[in-house]
Amino acid sequence: MFENIISALQTLLVYALALLPSLTLCIIYAVDDAERWAGHAAAFCIGSMCLFLVVKLCHKVLILDKDEYLILSGTSGKSFVRGPGIRFPVFTSYERCKAVTIGSVEYAIVQDDITGTLRQVQGPTLLFLGPYETLKSTSEAYNLSPTQYFIVQNILTSEKRLERGPQVFIPGPYERLIGEKVEAVALKHNEFIKIQDKESGKIWIESGVKLIFLEPTHVLMSKILSAWSLKADEYVKLIDSATGKIRVARGEQLVIPGVTESLVGDQILKATRLKAWEYVLVVNTASGDSKIVKGPTMLFLGPSEMITSTGKQQAVEVDQETAVLVRNKSTGQQRLLTEPQLFIPTVDEEILEVRKLIKLADNESMICTDEKGDFRYFYGSAEKRKRPEAEADRSFFLPPYWAEQPLLWSRGRRREKRDLVIHRFDIRPQYMSFEFACRTADNVELVLEGTFFWEVVSLPDMMRMTGDAPGDICNHARSQFIQLVSKVKLQEFMDDFNGIAARAHNDDQHFYESRGIKIHSLEITKYSCADRSTAAILEQIIQETTNRMNRLSQQESENEVALFKVNGMIEQEKMNADLLTIQHQHSESAAINNGTAEAEMVRSFLAGLEETVPDLQSRIELWNVLRKGDALTTISQGKAHVYFTPKDVNLSIENQGSS
Missing domain, CATH: 1.10.287 (Helix Hairpins)
Incomplete structure (x- = not known):
């Protein structure tokens, strides 16, 4: 201004x-x-x-401030004059310019118009451009934190370099930034990352607590991965993709894989904890060898080892009640171990079965087959063990190659299903129900229901002749009933159905004996007509018969009650007579006792006053007076009215009126 x-x-x-x-x-x-x-x-x-x-x-006088300068143009070229000061540009043309202020976090790029070179001017400063200089740009410097960095490239040589914080970065005049600011990769103590150098192809792993600043030629081969922190009972298998070799790393440790290693199965493995009575079969898939590992131990599998599908197994406790059947896989032979021990098989052995001691009660029997397929019979009863076919023991382990021989019997009232499996047979007599359909001579179809009371007396005969004893019994009895009932009419059947039942099993005893079976009794417990109309008539007959029997029974009951009532009355009267006799005797005895006591009391009273009142009559009068006093006392305690005569009170009446 x-x-x-x-x-x-x-x-x-x-x-x-x-x-x-x-x-x-x-x-x-x-x-x-x-x-x-x-x-x-x-x-x-x-x-x-x-x-x-x-x-x-x-x-022409010019006064220049400290931030101003002159560009003077003359015949010899341009010159530069900067303030502050006073200038007299009389014979030359000039250009008055203002210096550019460069801040503390700024920089400028200046180009030489003659040579074309660039130079960098950093702040804070005032930029005075030369006569042949041009301001290309002004920019702010780049502030890098401790976790940030830049990739800088020299545009003349194409070389790249890394600039990391913390700093205020100003690129050179021939430098440019590649991309934006980059955050360094921060790794924790349990993290790692793969890095590759693109120039050399080298790959390595960085781990631990650090900041990773990637060089211009470095690239990340993976994201940040967590190392495997293994406990004492954990381990991992790592496979090397370059060599195919597998290594095992056990806990307790922090496992970081190698450059070419990866986790087998993508999971951390648990060691198999084996107790003293446990074992596993381990197979080496590389060599094909097997081994048994027994407890107590902590099993860490090797690189090529695996536990078979059977997994962890328990040893067999062989004692008096338990045996184990073992097969040798190399020879195929079986053996039964009965000596008390904690049995763990070897690699060549296989446990086929754990067998419990078979103990038979007195009423039980069992049929087994031996290695030749012959039947063997075992009985619990000492008497039956004396039979020729019986084995000597009632408690035993099944030997090798022996097996139980179950019986497959029919069941149901009509024995239509054969699915009842019997392992231990009850040799006691037992009941078995049945239901048959048959037709009488007068063409009435009946449904019979009843029971067999039967017993197996010979197991060898039964096994030789039949595999379904109840089915054979019922089918044969059905045939017998059909034959017998077809020969009688309905009325005859109703009158003698128990006799028909007896003949049904007595007429053909050979059939049952040949099968080792004895029928103790066969009873019909119910019969009914299959036809509804016939069944209704039969129901009426049965109902009428039942009513008649009920009435007879009721009359007999009434007669019995009446007779009992009369007998009771007679007995009651006899007892009343005896009671009266006893009461009379008691009254006499009581009167005698009371009279004796009264006489004794009078005698004592008179004898006691004899000296004081010598006159007997006077003593008697005193006694009467006392008795009258007792009588008055007794009467006064009740509600009775007492009337006295003049004589009783010795009362005299006189009339003393005036004459």
């Missing part, structure tokens, strides 16, 4: 001096004495012209 004011004053002074000669001439011509003033006017005009030239020169 001060410069503008000076420039305005200079302009006004120049114009004032330029007009001064004209004004002077006008004044001279205006006065009378023109000649006298002519010389003075000429001198004044010349002085004014000189003064005008001086003022014109003063108009």
Whole structure:
């Protein structure tokens, strides 16, 4: 502003001096004495012209501030003048410029117009451009935190380098940034990452607590991965993709794989904890060898080892009640171990079966087959073990190659299903129900229900002749009933159905004996007609018979009750007579006792007053007076009314009226 004011004053002074000669001439011509003033006017005009030239020169004076500079152009080229100061550019052209302020976090790129080279100017400063310089750009510097970095490339050599924080980064004039700021990879103590150098192809792993600043030629081969923290009972299998070799790393440790290693199965494995009575079969898949590992131990599998599908197994406790059947896989032979022990098989052995001691009760029997397929019979009863076919023991383990021989019997009232499996047979007599359909001679179809009471007396005969003893019994009895019932009419059957049942099993005893079976009894417990109308008539007959029997039974009951009632009355009267006799005897005895006691009391009273009252009659009167007093006392305690005669109270009445 001060410069503008000076420039305005200079302009006004120049114009004032330029007009001064004209004004002077006008004044001279205006006065009378023109000649006298002519010389003075000429001198004044010349002085004014000189003064005008001086003022014109003063108009070229430039006052430069500290942030200004001049670019002067002349015949010899351009020159540079910077402030602060006063300059007189009279005979040259000039360009007045203002310096560029560069902040503390800024920088500028300046180009030399003659050579084309670039230079960098860092702040804080004032940038004064040279005569042949051009400002290409101004930018802010890049602030990098401790976890940030840049990839910088030299545009002349194409070389790249890494600039990491913390710093305020200013790229050089021939440098450029590749991409944005990059965050360093922060790894924890249990993390790792794969890195590859693109120039050399080398791959390595970085792990632990650190910051990873990737060099320009480095690239990440994976994301941040967690190492495997293994407990004491954990382990991992790592396979090397380059060699195919597998290694095992056990806990307790932090496992970081190698460059070419990866986790087999993508999971951490648990060691197999074996107790003292446990074992596993381990197979080496590389060599094909097997081994048995027994407890107590913590089993860590090797690189090529695996536990068979049977998994962890328990040893067999062989004792008095338990045996184990073992087969040798190399020879195929079987053996039964009965010696008390904790049995764990070897690699060549296989447990076929754990057998419990078979103990038969007195009423039980069992049929087994031996290695030749022959039947063997075992009985619990000592008497039956004396039979020729019986084995000697009632408690035993099945030997090798022996097996139980179950019986498959029919079941149901009609024995239509054969699915009842019998392992231990009850040799006691037992009941078996049945239901048959047959037809009488008068063409009435009946449904018979009843029971067999039967017993197996010979197991060898039964096994030789039949595999379904109940089915054979019922089918044969059905055939017998059909034959017998077809020969009688309904009425005859109703009158003698128990006899028909007896003949049904007595007429053909050979059939049952040949099968080792004895029928103790066969009873029909119910029969009914299959036809509804016939069944209704039969129901009426049965109902009428039942009613008649009920009425007879009811009458007998009433007669019995009446007779019992009469007998009771007779017995009651006899007892009443005896009671009266006893009561009479008790009354007599009580009267005698009371009289004796009263006489004794009178005698004692009279004898006691004999000395005081010698007169017997007087003593008797005193006794009577006392007795009357007792009588009055007794009467006064109740609600009775007492009336006395004059004689009783010795009362006399006199009339003493005036005469």
